[in-house]
Amino acid sequence: MDYIVCFDIGGTFIKFGLLDRNGKMIFKDKAMTPKSNLQKSLPEFLVKRVKLLQNDFQIVGIGISSCGLINHERGEVLFSNNLPGYSGMKLAEILFNQLQLPVSVENDVKSACLGEMWKGAIQGKRNVVFLTLGTGIGSTIVIDGKIVNGSHHLAGELGHTVIVSEGRPCGCGRKGCYERYAATSALVNDFIEEKKKHGEVVERISGEEIFKLVTEEDPIALSVYKKFIRFISIGLTNVVHLLNPEAIIIGGGITEHADQFIQDINIELKKEIMPIYNQGNIVYPSHLGNDAGLYGACYILLKKLNKLQV
Template identity: 45%
Template sequence: MNVAVFDIGGTFVKHALINQDGEIIEKGKLPTPKVEAQTNLLAEIQQMVSQYQLRGTIAAIGISSCGIIKNGQVLLSANIPGYTGFTIEKQLSERLSLPVYVENDVRCAGLGEMWKGSAVGKENFVLLTLGTGIGGAVVIDGKLIKGNNGFAGELGHMIIEQEGRLCGCGAAGCYEQYASTSALLRDYQKESLDGKAISGEEYMLRLSQNDPIAITCYQRFIDYIVSGLVTIAHFINPESIIIGGGIIENGDRLINDIRKTFENKVMTIYQSTTSIEAAVLKNDASIMGAAFLAFKSENMIE
């Protein structure tokens, strides 16, 4: 039996057909609608589900979505105009006459890593994704921690610098203002001689070429990342903290340096109880997690 899954982001809607063994039978992506998002997303997803049904029976639909998600509804999204307020689970299930399960994209990535990635066999772990901001998912005893109103896991908004940089959330000194990939690139741009913006790939190239400014920014970046990891380890004591995001995929240097610095800064007793791992599912993490959510909710997998 298969499920159809969709990962709704600000630029693309990734889609896939996945079986109970976690094998991706087919996948692709479509541009995210820029106007009348709710209506057009419903149409896009319905059309793709119809195509996947030609391959066989679809047991359920799994949705990974940007934004704050609660009870199948998009409570807030800054990335897609007109997306906030979308009762996506209800409307899709009515249209498709299929069970639909919706969760935040980073939480889905955490579930994906638990099912088929770096967290296989682990019941207590934290996933951090480094990108424009920092996303977080916390899994305790094999279950996502959602909190009182479903807002738990916003680790990018831990305050690490009093009276620090202003964050888009309205606070100052948030973790993601110092330890996200975009923060690293902003720091480099500010300190570089030409003041030009560069990509993460270009930055890592300059780092490998021993650009002194890149090295200075990198060392500070590592320290900021680890300050958050130490707080997480001391507070939650997970088996693993798994780090994802495009910058992690540029070889082993970053994850190895994070590990070394973490071991130097964390309390000694935690060195052997919390490991630092790189996420392995990369761009498929969220769709795998959406599939896991659907299969698990339908009692089709353990």
């Protein structure tokens, strides 16, 4: 049997897994991303893992899902703002030179989207938009089964489309970007602000904890949550009208065990979109959660090898 070693390289953790050519995950694990001397320590880490697995398994390739801006054709990291020393790393070349195995490298949000399309929430669908809600919003567009890359691998940045004119300042330098209203961080900040107005100091709270307060009908949590759903839906209405996708998948920690949240977005979205676009539920939660990137990395590598069995 052929096996693929997959890595999901993030700012905090490197997740890795062994998958067979049918996309069955044999095992998975994670380690802290090396912080010092990344240019040497990261390839060393990856090569060591692969070599250990080669003792017991027939490895036919390496699939990498990575944070940052990636040139997937060259397997190169174009830019990363959360891992010093990572920008410019020729990952595929370095690994190929040391292991003589085919390597694929793709951005983590794009990988996760393909993973969900292959083994997760939306199998069989070909027109999909994928979003992850977190500190910001990551997003990817798939049309006719293919990732939309744009002319310089920059397409699909839904998070930096403006939904409020002269709105909240964004890290990108503009004002009123979607992610300043619809990312998990916006929900958390709004809740803390609203509590402050009511004379209560909340130092830290997670999106999941706010969702719990919503189910307990906490009035401040409820009002902030309703605004959050509204903002998410305004952005998604633009997506629906622009691209007419079969599905929009929402990932990120906040969507785990949050069926009501996804349902509330679907309800609000249906109120917003033109009736002709209303073909049943459009928004789905991620099914693979944190593993989506590993499945997607495997899919991309198998596709590269023409070994995809679907």
